[in-house]
Amino acid sequence: MQTVLNETERNILERSVSQGWVLEPDSKKLLSSAGLTIPRGIMASDPEKAAAFLADSGGPVVMKVVSPKVIHKSEFQGVVTGITDEETLRKEFYRLHAIEGAVGVLVEETAVGIELILGAVNDYQFGPVVLLGFGGTSVEIYRDSTMRMAPIGEETARGMLKELKARPLLEGFRGAPSVDIELLIQAVARFSEFATALEDIFESIDINPLICSSDSCTAADARILLQSDK
Structure with a gap:
């Protein structure tokens, strides 16, 4: 696990400063370099590339608009899930690519599992503070999370897991497959180191959802907001 940014990563951050945040494909490149798992995917500039990826992956795939004008994709209907056929893919590609400022469409394999949130805020007094909880679209309903300073x-990550009220869901509740707890703990620790490495430049980092299953923990969506004075 690296804690010092390489030249490619510094370039990503430098070109993102003017817009104040890091586009999702670049955010995921940074997270991958930090040792976190991201979905297999491509940045498609035309529907042919998107269709080729669907054929290769076998589907279903997720498609997302990539635009410096769109921070919250849901406000623009900028995410389409469960795509399994080329006709739907092409239709949605053209719609997404027509959204304001679109520079491409992110096409990814679909991650399956329990949805969590893994995030960090850069507190002006304490520095990076890591949050772990149950996430996805229900994050504001359940409000089941815990925090630690990075x-x-x-071992600290393991303790955070024990504080989650819905933790039994991770352990195979009512016969459901259990999550690989060690992979989840590893992801939390690596994310903490990543947030510490970016302490001088980031305002907040969100992985929501972090989708965990019996054999993976995948950063299915990611956003990095940068400090306004950087």
């Missing part, structure tokens, strides 16, 4: 190790 950096944190795997």
Whole structure:
């Protein structure tokens, strides 16, 4: 796990400063370099590339608009899930690519599992503070989360998991498959180191959802907001 940014990562951040946040494909490149798992996907500039990826992956795929004008994609209907056929893919590609400022469409394999949120805020007094909780679209309903100051190790991450009220869902509740807890703990610790490495430049980092299953923990969506004075 690296904690020092390389030249490619610094370039991503430098070109993102003017818009104040990092586009999702670039955010995921940074997270991948930090040792977190991201979905297999491509940035498609035309429907042919998107269709080829669907054929190769077998579907279903997720499609998302990539635009410096669109921070909250849901406000623009900028995310389409469960695409399994080329006709739908092409129709949605053209719609997404017509959204204001679109520079491409992110096409990814669909991650399946329990949805969590893994985030960090850069507190002006304490520095990076890591949040872990149950996430996805229900994050504001359940409000089941816990926080620690970064950096944190795997034992601290394990303690955070124990504080979640819905933790039994991760352990195979009512016969459902259990999540690989060690992979989740590893992801939290690596994310903490990543947030610490970006301490001088970020305002907040959100992975929502972080989708965890019996064999993976995948950052299905990611956004990095940068400090306004950087």
